[in-house]
Amino acid sequence: MSGTTELHLGDLGERGIQEHVLRPRYGDTEGFGDDSAFLAKVTTPSELVATTDSCPTPVVNLLAEPDLYHAGWLLATINLSDLAAAGAEPLGLVVNYTLPKATTVREFERLLDGVDDCCTEHGTKVVGGDLRDGAATQLTATAIGRCVPGSRLRRSGARAGDRLLLTGSPGYLWAAALLATGRATLPASERDDIWRRACRPMAQLKAGKVLAANGLARAAMDVSDGLFATVRTLGEANGLGAAVSGDFDLGEPLAQVCAQAGLRPFDLAQTWGDWGLVVAVRAEDVALATKMVREEGVAVQEIGTLTADGGLTAGTAPWRGIAQERFSASSWHGGDLSTLVPEVLSIPA
Structure with a gap:
């Protein structure tokens, strides 16, 4: 919407926002303006799944x-x-x-750009929604998907002896925080790449789909609250423990950040914010599962084994890791980076 940089949503009102901001962007979406969203004509057998989540303050907005x-x-x-x-x-x-009425049209358009760009990158789109005014910004979404019948993954279904694979590239978000707070330094090109990947985490849709459709995954969970919380929850869902390796391959730029900050790659890998996927596979399927995920252009590494003893170890020691757990002292609500970085990465302030 040209010439509206200084306009606020309160200046336009709901109908104005609909006509001048939303219709130019979403007007070609089937069902635009209706009370219900149109998803897709399902012509093959499938199982539908849905999830809903709100968005916390992004760490990168503090950086x-x-x-x-x-x-x-x-x-x-x-x-x-x-x-x-x-x-x-x-x-x-x-x-x-x-959104507050004082939100500018430009700020609102940036929000829409972020959602739309991410959806496009993941092969989907916004199909509907709701907009209202309020005292504080609150962003929520519901995603609907479909699975091949009988292939839907759950947290349960794993067995002792199954191997744990981590898909995606962990560590970029908090590596960006270490660089931003002066705990490490890199050439500009490498800093820019880390910053870009920190700002645009990718959901592991390709990996999840290929492993599920080929019957290679027995259980799965995304890394939303940190690797420790994810592995612990997977273990609890199956009555199992886990022995996780203390060796992680993060790639050279992140390895340099760790070395300068006095951290092990494992310390950075177990943080949250990069949206990896932990998948339990049979020991005999590790090679094939790894090959298929990499053929999708997704990084993957074996990180451990589910065990019958119920305990959690990292390397040879008990694992008492980092978790971003809701309704706890570690629940993420933003804050001051000078205290957050040491707390999240367990390093001296």
């Missing part, structure tokens, strides 16, 4: 300008990541935005 683009991208990723954990193909995203 730089509070651009709503980052919140939009993260909102879509959070919800699509849950579909990845089910091995589902996304059919669409339904969004719900509560």
Whole structure:
């Protein structure tokens, strides 16, 4: 919408927002303006799955300008990541935005850009939603997907002896935080790449779908609250423990960040914010599962084994890891980076 940089949503009103901001963007979407969203004509047998999540304050907004683009991208990723954990193909995203009237049209458009760009990158789109005014920003979405019948992944279904695979590339978000707070330094090109990947985490839809459709995954969960919380929850869902390797391959730029900050690659890998996927596979299927995920252009590494003893170890020691757990002292609500970085990475302030 040209010439509206200084306009606020309160200046346009609901009908004005609909006509001047939303219709030019979504007017070609089937069902635009209706009370219900149209998802897709399902012509083959499938199982439908749905998930809903709200978006917290993005860490990257504390590292730089509070651009709503980052919140939009993260909102879509959070919800699509849950579909990845089910091995589902996304059919669409339904969004719900509560925004102050003082939000500018430009800020709102940046939010929409972030959601739309993330959806496009993941092969889906916004199909409907709701917009209302409120005292504080609150962003929520619901993602709907479909699975091949009988292939839907759950947290349960694993067995002792199954291997744990981690798909995706962990560590980029908090590596960006280490660089931003001066705990490490890299050439500009490498800093820029880490920043880009921190701002645009990818849901592991390709990995989840290929592993589920080929019957290679027995259980799965996305890494939303940290690797420790994910492995612990998977273990609890199956009455098992886990022995996780202390060796992680993060690639050279992140390895340099760890070395400069006095961290092990494992310390960075177990953080949250990069939206990987932990999948339990049979020992005999590890090679094939790894090959198929890599053929999708997705990074994957074996990180451990589910055990019958119920305990959690990392390397040779008990694992008392980092978890971003809701309704606890570690629940993420933003804050000051000078204290957050040491807390999340367990390093001296």
